[in-house]
Amino acid sequence: LAKTTQPISMDSYEGQEVNITCSHNNIATNDYITWYQQFPSQGPRFIIQGYKTKVTNEVASLFIPADRKSSTLSLPRVSLSDTAVYYCLVGTYGQNFVFGPGTRLSVLP
Amino acid sequence: GAVVSQHPSRVICKSGTSVKIECRSLDFQATTMFWYRQFPKKSLMLMATSNEGSKATYEQGVEKDKFLINHASLTLSTLTVTSAHPEDSSFYICSASLRTGNEKLFFGSGTQLSVL
Numbered sequence: 341l342a343k344t345t346q347p348i349s350m351d352s353y354e355g356q357e358v359n360i361t362c363s364h365n366n367i368a369t370n371d372y373i374t375w376y377q378q379f380p381s382q383g384p385r386f387i388i389q390g391y392k393t394k395v396t397n398e399v400a401s402l403f404i405p406a407d408r409k410s411s412t413l414s415l416p417r418v419s420l421s422d423t424a425v426y427y428c429l430v431g432t433y434g435q436n437f438v439f440g441p442g443t444r445l446s447v448l449p
Numbered sequence: 450g451a452v453v454s455q456h457p458s459r460v461i462c463k464s465g466t467s468v469k470i471e472c473r474s475l476d477f478q479a480t481t482m483f484w485y486r487q488f489p490k491k492s493l494m495l496m497a498t499s500n501e502g503s504k505a506t507y508e509q510g511v512e513k514d515k516f517l518i519n520h521a522s523l524t525l526s527t528l529t530v531t532s533a534h535p536e537d538s539s540f541y542i543c544s545a546s547l548r549t550g551n552e553k554l555f556f557g558s559g560t561q562l563s564v565l
Contacts, residue, residue, distance in 0.1 A: 372552065374553065374554070376554075376556075381540065381559065381561065382558055382559060383453075383455070383542045383543075383544070383556030383557050383558050383559045384493070384542075384544075384554075384556045385556070386553055386554070386555060389553060427492070427493075429554075431552070432552065437483065437495070437544075437554055438495055439485075439492045439493040439494075439495070440492060441491075441492045442492055
């Protein structure tokens with residue numbers, strides 16, 4: 341299983357764009373990259389998933405370089421409600437998905 | 450998106466009793482479900498993987514006799530904490546795997562277990 345490394349914490353201000361980068365140097369050919377958001381006392385929520393290049397949905401964008409050894413979750417114009425822990429997972433079907441420590445994002449007014 | 454329902458959201462029990470937590474995939478069939486445990490301000494720890502109709506696979510260090518997992522149908526998995534003790538107090542989260550070309554995990558809302 342590809343091990344992931346993320347910053348432990350980040351601070352931002354409302355209205356700013358936030359980019360969280362995840363390193364996964366030993367990602368396998370069949371692995372997808374998935375990001376989840378978790379609020380206190382709640383289960384994680386799926387944000388976005390990608391395999392290569394760029395993926396965008398109504399919530400975020402995911403940038404994946406050609407070598408796929410890292411990925412960047414981009415949250416446009418964050419608000420206070422985006423304060424949460426963000427997890428990057430790498431894997432493929434049939435694997436047991438192991439969570440790293442995640443990135444604790446604090447959005448300040 | 451896919452919905453996973455987990456009940457109860459909170460349970461308080463006396464030491465020595467057993468507690469059952471249910472996890473249901475409401476609008477899709479989940480061949481595989483996962484159970485996680487989470488301590489305050491810590492990441493999720495995978496406890497076990499359950500596949501419909503077969504025995505669960507437990508992670509190293511997880512007592513299979515204490516944490517009984519049953520995955521009787523494609524939409525229901527249960528975790529029973531047997532003879533609960535205060536050290537079993539934790540936040541338990543289930544997830545169900547949905548494969549649509551690639552795989553996504555959808556999570557329940559979690560169960561806060563407090564053992565007195």
